[in-house]
Amino acid sequence: MRSTIRPLPLPEERVYTVGEITSAVKVLIEEGYPSLWVEGEISNFTHHSSGHMYFSLKDEKAQLRAVFFRGENRLLRFRPEDGMKVRAHGSLTVYEKSGQYQLLVRRLTPVGVGELEMAFRQLVERLEKEGLFDASRKKPLPRFPRRVAVVTSPTGAAIHDIVRVLGGRFPVELLLYPVRVQGEGAAEEIAAAIDRLNGAGGFDLLLVGRGGGSLEDLWAFNEEIVARAIARSRIPVLSAVGHEIDVTIADLAADVRAATPSSAAEMLAPARGEIEELLCTRRERLAARMRDLLRFWKERVRRFRESRSLGRPESLVRESAQRLDDLSRRMERAESVFLASLRERLAGSAATLRALDPHGVLDRGYCICRAGEGGRAVTDAAALAAGELLEIRFRRGRAEARTEKVIPEAEGG
Amino acid sequence: MKEKGTTVDWEKSVARLEEIVRSLEGGAAGLDESLLLFEEGTKIVRALEKRLEEAELRVRKLVEREGKLEEEPFTEEKT
Numbered sequence: 001m002r003s004t005i006r007p008l009p010l011p012e013e014r015v016y017t018v019g020e021i022t023s024a025v026k027v028l029i030e031e032g033y034p035s036l037w038v039e040g041e042i043s044n045f046t047h048h049s050s051g052h053m054y055f056s057l058k059d060e061k062a063q064l065r066a067v068f069f070r071g072e073n074r075l076l077r078f079r080p081e082d083g084m085k086v087r088a089h090g091s092l093t094v095y096e097k098s099g100q101y102q103l104l105v106r107r108l109t110p111v112g113v114g115e116l117e118m119a120f121r122q123l124v125e126r127l128e129k130e131g132l133f134d135a136s137r138k139k140p141l142p143r144f145p146r147r148v149a150v151v152t153s154p155t156g157a158a159i160h161d162i163v164r165v166l167g168g169r170f171p172v173e174l175l176l177y178p179v180r181v182q183g184e185g186a187a188e189e190i191a192a193a194i195d196r197l198n199g200a201g202g203f204d205l206l207l208v209g210r211g212g213g214s215l216e217d218l219w220a221f222n223e224e225i226v227a228r229a230i231a232r233s234r235i236p237v238l239s240a241v242g243h244e245i246d247v248t249i250a251d252l253a254a255d256v257r258a259a260t261p262s263s264a265a266e267m268l269a270p271a272r273g274e275i276e277e278l279l280c281t282r283r284e285r286l287a288a289r290m291r292d293l294l295r296f297w298k299e300r301v302r303r304f305r306e307s308r309s310l311g312r313p314e315s316l317v318r319e320s321a322q323r324l325d326d327l328s329r330r331m332e333r334a335e336s337v338f339l340a341s342l343r344e345r346l347a348g349s350a351a352t353l354r355a356l357d358p359h360g361v362l363d364r365g366y367c368i369c370r371a372g373e374g375g376r377a378v379t380d381a382a383a384l385a386a387g388e389l390l391e392i393r394f395r396r397g398r399a400e401a402r403t404e405k406v407i408p409e410a411e412g413g
Numbered sequence: 414m415k416e417k418g419t420t421v422d423w424e425k426s427v428a429r430l431e432e433i434v435r436s437l438e439g440g441a442a443g444l445d446e447s448l449l450l451f452e453e454g455t456k457i458v459r460a461l462e463k464r465l466e467e468a469e470l471r472v473r474k475l476v477e478r479e480g481k482l483e484e485e486p487f488t489e490e491k492t
Contacts, residue, residue, distance in 0.1 A: 275465060286455060289447070334451075
């Protein structure tokens with residue numbers, strides 16, 4: 001009997017170490033999938049304090065871990081959230097220490113909606129929830145701003161349009177604060193400009209904007225930093241970004257939104273014609289009122305004189321002779337001041353004559369008659385001769401006439 | 414450097430003008446007071462009309478110099 005413990009036979013295949021096999025898998029995976037797009041739903045998303053993003057992409061069948069390092073995710077415009085459907089571009093890597101494979105993400109885009117659009121929606125929602133766009137926060141624009149600061153590009157279409165439109169309007173002092181309006185760092189410049197102008201003070205209005213462009217071009221005006229700078233501005237902000245259809249977050253945060261830089265210029269200053277009209281009607285109302293007053297007082301004086309001359313005391317008007325003279329004098333002064341101011345304003349037209357007449361006589365059908373060399377107004381018919389040439393001026397237009405017959409004023413006529 | 418014209422406070426002047434017109438039309442003022450209001454109102458209108466005539470749009474550029482915001486002439490450049 002031969003009983004010997006025979007050693008186990010040696011395995012036919014090779015025995016790997018953990019390191020070796022993992023290494024082999026790493027090569028297989030990393031060289032097999034160096035660059036690819038993967039679509040899935042985000043879950044377990046964390047944005048680490050280091051700046052790195054960790055999450056999983058999943059679908060009904062499986063799950064894939066993913067990492068999006070700070071260096072790459074820095075450029076991300078929107079915020080990834082659990083449940084969001086995305087497409088990730090990157091490469092598969094194997095992390096030996098943990099024996100895990102994952103997707104090293106280099107780019108992330110939302111599915112179904114543009115990246116910028118997604119970012120826009122997210123920011124609008126967030127800021128709206130904070131109340132940044134509330135109507136109650138909006139300040140009114142000053143009616144007649146004196147110093148207006150414009151935050152825009154010094155070479156862009158915006159400043160050009162603004163200067164052009166303002167030229168024909170109410171004069172203001174326009175101060176340009178030049179900034180970049182697109183590209184990296186533009187949003188920071190715009191926000192800093194708004195803060196700086198608030199700090200410096202002395203401006204009645206801030207105009208913030210730029211000319212038209214793509215969503216990408218206008219993007220600086222959709223950035224949170226600009227929205228917040230506008231919201232905290234104590235000086236009223238008028239936004240004017242792009243064309244009519246472009247509504248940016250800056251527009252939502254501003255106190256007033258103009259569709260374009262040109263319309264902003266129209267909004268901030270009234271047209272000269274408007275102002276002239278305003279002044280003209282005010283002037284006319286002042287004059288009309290003075291006219292009425294003078295008429296009233298003249299009548300009063302006249303009635304009193306009448307009542308005194310008839311020896312009947314006017315019970316309603318108990319003024320002494322002194323007061324009567326006083327009154328006359330004051331009224332004459334008022335009248336002469338009134339006439340002087342009107343004469344000064346209007347010269348040499350039929351309107352002048354009408355306006356100079358405090359009683360609106362021409363309006364009521366009376367006319368002014370002039371005769372002889374020098375065309376002095378005729379007040380006494382006796383000064384005329386039959387056959388004399390007259391110029392009769394009506395409220396509108398005039399006529400040349402010849403005197404047929406003169407009828408001087410008779411006693412008591 | 415500010416021109417004299419630019420110191421006219423439009424906002425205040427127009428407000429005062431409208432106040433005067435309202436008072437005068439309100440009829441509460443006597444003859445003397447009315448006259449004074451009329452004179453003041455007319456003066457304001459004249460000043461504003463003059464300002465409107467003589468003023469032009471002033472455009473300047475802001476630059477940062479040693480921590481202060483200063484003004485410089487601005488000419489539009491073509492891109």
